[in-house]
């Protein structure tokens with residue numbers, strides 16, 4: 482449908498109204514097109530569709546109206562020229578790498594990336610002759626020093642997981658562009674509701690739509706959004722290799738985007754309140770949350786994000802036993818490594834998400850044995866405090 486363009490629509494309106502193509506039935510709720518292929522009127526049309534001469538759907542590995550709807554809406558929210566949806570967040574990152582890199586190329590990535598992303602860049606891609614340098618997330622000088630003649634891609638995640646370190650997106654964009662490289666930002670934790678990396682100079686954004694974009698823990702999905710020159714290459718890879726988002730999952734995520742802003746604002750407000758409360762608990766040594774003035778990059782975070790996000794981490798005084806006691810004393814909060822749900826979750830990173838790295842590497846990364854990560858959902862904050870207070874002996 483043609484939306485009014487002048488004056489430009491607010492993101493709140495785009496979240497509800499963009500991406501809709503009504504069918505001949507005039508449905509108000511969007512249709513879900515569960516079809517793998519599409520029929521043509523005649524042989525000539527089939528040929529024109531296949532050659533790309535005529536626009537239209539062909540085969541759902543690379544074209545489906547429900548997936549297109551979700552891509553259009555996410556592109557509108559990120560302020561991106563185009564978006565390509567993928568089966569998961571990891572397949573979005575893989576597709577970006579396959580589309581933009583070749584053997585001999587070099588990547589600069591921030592420390593503290595999502596575990597599977599670290600393994601993808603540090604392990605799998607290195608088998609194909611693509612080397613990655615990991616640099617401290619908050620040290621702009623380290624990004625600059627890591628540049629090599631074949632550096633093609635900078636990849637950062639902000640805030641980082643689980644320590645909520647904040648990367649200066651505009652600062653890294655300037656360094657990447659000076660080096661003739663692209664900057665990709667994993668915008669999973671903030672979503673476009675709180676942070677728009679493209680407006681800060683990034684070339685491309687990747688998403689695990691599994692997290693806040695769906696927001697209710699139902700489906701896996703991912704996306705690459707940004708400059709069309711980049712997403713066109715990602716599309717060529719996806720068309721051939723097939724890490725495609727299913728139309729069912731696309732529909733769920735499409736509807737999730739409608740409530741994204743109010744969820745992110747409510748979950749961020751609850752996380753801030755919980756972070757303040759945790760800071761006052763005698764059993765807590767340190768709280769990591771970008772919305773707190775005690776956070777080392779608080780000012781940068783408040784400049785580049787609309788709110789602190791929904792992830793709060795904290796060090797429990799003592800070590801593993803004291804941290805496990807907090808986890809095991811919860812009756813409400815889910816013990817799971819997932820995040821981005823309306824249900825609040827709790828994780829002990831040192832023995833789960835970061836359990837496979839050496840204790841020395843873990844310490845160097847700042848992941849202590851007393852560290853816990855809470856991904857705040859939409860329950861009452863008072864009930865969450867009560868649930869955590871039990872194990873903190875408060």
Ligand SMILES: *Cc1c(COP(=O)(O)O)cnc(C)c1O
Nearest residue numbers: 569570571595667669689691702
């Ligand atoms: C979960 C996650 C991913 C991977 O997404 P999947 O949908 O699980 O493949 C990538 N980056 C971040 C920051 C994540 O939290």
